[in-house]
Amino acid sequence: MSKLSRLIERIKTALASNEEYIALLRKKGVTIGSGCSISKEVVFGTEPYLITLGDNVRVIQNVRFITHDGSLWVPRNMGLVDKKADKYGRITVGNNVNIGMGATILPGVRIGSNCIIGAGSIVTHDVPDGSVVAGVPARVIETVEGYVKKNKEKILLTKGMPEAERKALILSAMD
Numbered sequence: 001m002s003k004l005s006r007l008i009e010r011i012k013t014a015l016a017s018n019e020e021y022i023a024l025l026r027k028k029g030v031t032i033g034s035g036c037s038i039s040k041e042v043v044f045g046t047e048p049y050l051i052t053l054g055d056n057v058r059v060i061q062n063v064r065f066i067t068h069d070g071s072l073w074v075p076r077n078m079g080l081v082d083k084k085a086d087k088y089g090r091i092t093v094g095n096n097v098n099i100g101m102g103a104t105i106l107p108g109v110r111i112g113s114n115c116i117i118g119a120g121s122i123v124t125h126d127v128p129d130g131s132v133v134a135g136v137p138a139r140v141i142e143t144v145e146g147y148v149k150k151n152k153e154k155i156l157l158t159k160g161m162p163e164a165e166r167k168a169l170i171l172s173a174m175d
Contacts, residue, residue, distance in 0.1 A: 013040055033057065033095065047088060054095035054113065062102045065091050069107055094129065103138075114144055 016024060021040055022032050029049030032038070035056040042059050044051055047067040053059070069087040076083055089107025093099070097111055100119035111117065111127040118134025118141075127133050131140045132147045142150070156173055158166045 016040075039063070050088060050090045050107075052090070052092045054093055054097065056096045057093050058098045060099060060101040060103075060119070063099050064104045066104060067091060067107050116144060116147065 013021060013024060018037055022036060022038060025038065025044065025048065026032055028044065029047075029051075030044055031052040033053060033055035036053055037058045038053075039059060039061040041061040043062075043064040045065050045067045048065075050067040051065050067088055067090070069089070072081060072085055072087055075081045076085055087107070089109070091105050091107065091109055091111075093105075093111045094113030094115065096113055097115045097117070099105070099111075099117040100121065102120045103117050104122045105111070105117075106122070106124050109123050109126060111123065112129035112131065114130045115127050116132040117123060117127070117138065118132070120136070121134050121138040122136045123133065124137040127138070128140065130144050132142050132144060133140050135141070148155075154173075156169060158169060161169070
């Protein structure tokens with residue numbers, strides 16, 4: 001791909017709506033369900049066709065889906081595996097999942113449905129349905145129901161609220 005072609009693709013991506021961006025990702029091979037919201041700052045790696053996102057998946061900025069194991073570089077150089085050796089893994093995300101800012105999902109991981117992936121987490125193993133995971137490496141810290149119960153007093157009803165009203169409510173709740 002020429003430099004001009006890459007520049008044109010970047011401009012198209014920057015100007016695209018969420019639906020148009022998802023259509024571009026599907027053309028690259030990502031399988032994406034309905035009702036998804038995907039930041040344009042997400043990295044789908046060199047094998048986007050190995051990634052499947054279910055319905056109602058939200059992927060925040062700077063999330064990375066890594067579908068290959070680059071660490072084979074060392075054993076290749078040591079002569080322990082063939083110079084052409086590579087290792088890949090599918091990534092599957094269930095329905096109704098939120099993947100927080102800066103999370104990294106490694107090859108071969110399956111994230112169940114109704115899950116929350118904490119910001120900055122590195123997901124190295126499968127995530128069971130209904131789990132909240134966080135950390136490096138990510139581990140289950142609670143259920144989604146437990147998360148809601150624990151945070152009930154902190155939840156504000158701000159969706160669809162005008163910005164000035166929303167700001168006032170948030171600031172009053174912080175006092």
